Amino acid sequence: MxxxxxxxxxxxxxxxxxxxxxxxxxxxxxxxxxxxxxxxxxxxxxxxxxxxxxxxxxxxxxxxxxxxxxxxxxxxxxxxxxxxxxxxxxxxxxSETDVHVPQGCQMVSQPVYYFLLLLLFWKAAFRVSASSTVFIVKCIKYFVKLLGSTYNCAKIVEASEQIPVTLMSVEKIIGLEKKCFIEYVVCPQCSVIYEFSDCVRTLANGKTESKTCRHVATPNHPHVRKRKACGALLLKQQRRHKKCILAPIKVYPYRSLKKSLCHILSKPDYIEKCEQWRSRMAVLANDILADIYDGQVWKQFTEVELNRFLDTPHSYLLTMNVDWFQPYKRSIYSTGAIYLTLQNLPREDTRM
Incomplete structure (x- = not known):
């Protein structure tokens, strides 16, 4: 059974x-x-x-x-x-979970934000120029708008309206850190710098033109012809967004040393990292050269009695570097950089 x-x-x-x-x-x-x-x-x-x-x-x-x-x-x-x-x-x-929402998502929708983020990654990875990136963004913007209009999808059309058309707007949405450089106009002949407002002249008809360099290299020269101003044009006309504007022939970007130090030292634990070299020197032997702290130049600021600058806590040693290079292979274009490095930081951290 x-x-x-x-x-x-x-x-x-x-x-x-x-x-x-x-x-x-x-x-x-x-x-x-x-x-x-x-x-x-x-x-x-x-x-x-x-x-x-x-x-x-x-x-x-x-x-x-x-x-x-x-x-x-x-x-x-x-x-x-x-x-x-x-x-x-x-x-x-x-349950309320703590989800990290990027600041750019408050300006645009989340898919548009991550699309712009991937676009900048692609630009940096393949070294795409700014003009090419802007052209691709415009093409994608108009294509997405056409796609939404064709299939009568309001959300796609709304997303296309959120896509910016300038690289500056893209970087603002992503939240990239700006270097806050001040750009000066450089004379192409004598390398004297001017502010941009001092290089523009407004004519009677409302148009603007470039001023010339007013620098005199030898104002006390006995010959009159040697006391003439440089006279080189400082600005040139460029066509941007279907408009002719005046742009500097040469540019000198500059950032204040005080602002740069405040930016670096405001990062977490960077002030403590700048003081780690003091305990490190007590561990290594005198005959071992492992970093800049072991060289004679560094020791001159710590061991010489008349110049013990680094003995005081939070004293920073900076090194000036000058480097000129040609960034393009098929064109003659020279670019130079004058920058300072903070040597107090450990080697594993950037000293730029």
Missing amino acids: SSFYNKVTKQWLTKTVCDGRPGLEVQQDCNTDDETLEQTEDTDIDAESNCTRSTANLGDEDRVFFDATDSSDCDDDNELHDIRLEEVWTSDDD
Whole structure:
């Protein structure tokens, strides 16, 4: 004799064999609901066998007690399972997670922000020029707008309106740090610097033109022709955005040393890193040269009695570097850099 559950009649049936002929007889109704049985069958086969055990050879009182115990256990398990699911869904919906939202996402939508971020990564990785990057941004902007208009999708059209058309706007949305350089106009002949406002002359008809260099190299020379001004043009006309503007022939970008030091030392732990070299020199031997701190020039500022500048805490030693190079292979264009490096920083940190 064996027992099994009929889902159609919702009854327990006992299969018996009488004189070699199989037969079915009703044993008892199931006290568990359909949901409990389906969960039991799906989760554990052993639990199903425990809930479907036969009680034919038990007494009436024992059978009632046994059935009540099994049904209560199954109901308690289902109730606990429901509570756990409810707790999980409640914690997922009601919990406030700290999600980092970039500042640029407040200006544009998140897909547009990450598109512009990938665009700048691509520009830096393949060394694409600024004009080429702006051209590609414009093409993508108009293509996305055309795509949204064709398929009548307002969200795509709205996203296309958020795409900027200038590289400066892209960098502003991404939040790139600006160097805050002041650009001076440089005379192409005598290398005298001017402010841009001192290089523009406004004519009577409202147009503007470039001034010439007023620098006199030898104002006290006995010959008159040697006391003439340089006279070189400082600005040239360029066409940008369908307009003719005046742009410097040569530019000298400059950033204040005070602002640069404030920017570097405002980074986390940079002030402490600039003082690590003091403990490092006590570890190495005198005959080992591992860094700039082991050289004679550095020791002149620490060991010479008349010039112990670095003995005072938070004293910084700067080195001036001058380098001229040609950035392009197929054109004659020279670029020079005059920069200072902070030597107090460890080698693993940048000293720029």
